[in-house]
Amino acid sequence: HSLRNIDELCASIVRSHRETSQYRLEELQALRWKVFSREEIQAYQSKTVDEMWQHCAVRLTEAVQYVVEFAKHIPGFRMLSQNDQIALLKTGSMEVVLVRMCRFFNTENNTVFFDGKFAGTEVFKSLACGDLIAAVFDFAHGLCALKLTEQQLALFSALVLINPDRPSLEDRVRVQRVHRSVEVGLTHILHRDNHDSLLHKLYQRMAVLRSLCSLHMEKLRWFSQRYPLTAHSLFPPLYKELFA
Numbered sequence: 617h618s619l620r621n622i623d624e625l626c627a628s629i630v631r632s633h634r635e636t637s638q639y640r641l642e643e644l645q646a647l648r649w650k651v652f653s654r655e656e657i658q659a660y661q662s663k664t665v666d667e668m669w670q671h672c673a674v675r676l677t678e679a680v681q682y683v684v685e686f687a688k689h690i691p692g693f694r695m696l697s698q699n700d701q702i703a704l705l706k707t708g709s710m711e712v713v714l715v716r717m718c719r720f721f722n723t724e725n726n727t728v729f730f731d732g733k734f735a736g737t738e739v740f741k742s743l744a745c746g747d748l749i750a751a752v753f754d755f756a757h758g759l760c761a762l763k764l765t766e767q768q769l770a771l772f773s774a775l776v777l778i779n780p781d782r783p784s785l786e787d788r789v790r791v792q793r794v795h796r797s798v799e800v801g802l803t804h805i806l807h808r809d810n811h812d813s814l815l816h817k818l819y820q821r822m823a824v825l826r827s828l829c830s831l832h833m834e835k836l837r838w839f840s841q842r843y844p845l846t847a848h849s850l851f852p853p854l855y856k857e858l859f860a
């Protein structure tokens with residue numbers, strides 16, 4: 617790895633991250649105190665379980681679509697086979713949405729940017745999966761505490777996505793090679809930012825991510841058994857393709 621092409625790799629991943637984030641940081645900062653009114657919270661809480669799940673599935677699918685675009689612009693990712701790209705996105709896209717949450721989470725009032733305003737856990741009550749929401753909020757808190765820069769977040773997102781341990785990969789060795797070059801890139805910018813200790817903490821966060829995503833999948837299975845019609849006919853196709 618000559619330094620030049622590590623710099624190029626970092627630059628292309630950071631550019632891709634910036635171009636595939638629906639909101640710039642400044643926009644999210646400007647909106648951080650725009651919270652839902654009592655009436656709006658009441659409206660969310662009076663939705664039925666399947667209405668709220670459908671609503672979140674649409675939001676999550678939209679966030680995942682941006683992650684798919686992010687992946688497509690990562691040089692090493694594009695070189696992989698179609699099947700391996702799908703295999704990595706199947707498990708990694710939700711993890712990247714969760715990692716990106718540190719951009720749109722306000723630790724001061726424990727709210728997340730959702731549907732145009734910042735929402736507390738009470739907004740998601742009618743999902744009937746308080747443990748998943750609490751775990752997602754806890755994870756977002758923990759990640760925000762690391763105060764990642766956009767560049768560090770971009771490289772960490774790519775590292776989470778290009779994971780050679782994913783099931784059913786055809787060319788694991790190739791994914792390992794791309795993973796290693798992204799890791800060299802992340803190590804390089806953490807060293808440049810004089811924040812070497814962060815890498816170890818980020819690896820610890822990756823372990824929590826995996827458990828969070830299996831909890832999400834478990835809830836999704838529960839939901840689609842309980843509401844088969846909604847899950848099979850009303851969920852966005854990409855959501856079903858990636859999560860069902």
Ligand SMILES: CCS(=O)(=O)c1ccc(CC(=O)Nc2nc(-c3ccccc3)c(C(=O)c3ccccc3CC(C)C)s2)cc1
Pocket residue numbers: 636637638639640644672673675676678679682713714716717719720728729730731732740743748749752753
């Ligand atoms: C990411 C790019 S960005 O420009 O920063 C941006 C762009 C757009 C937005 C708006 C946005 O889509 N916010 C969402 N919030 C949540 C959410 C919902 C419950 C709790 C915590 C966050 C979404 C989810 O559907 C989600 C996300 C992670 C785990 C679980 C879920 C819901 C499950 C229960 C179906 S989508 C925010 C930020």
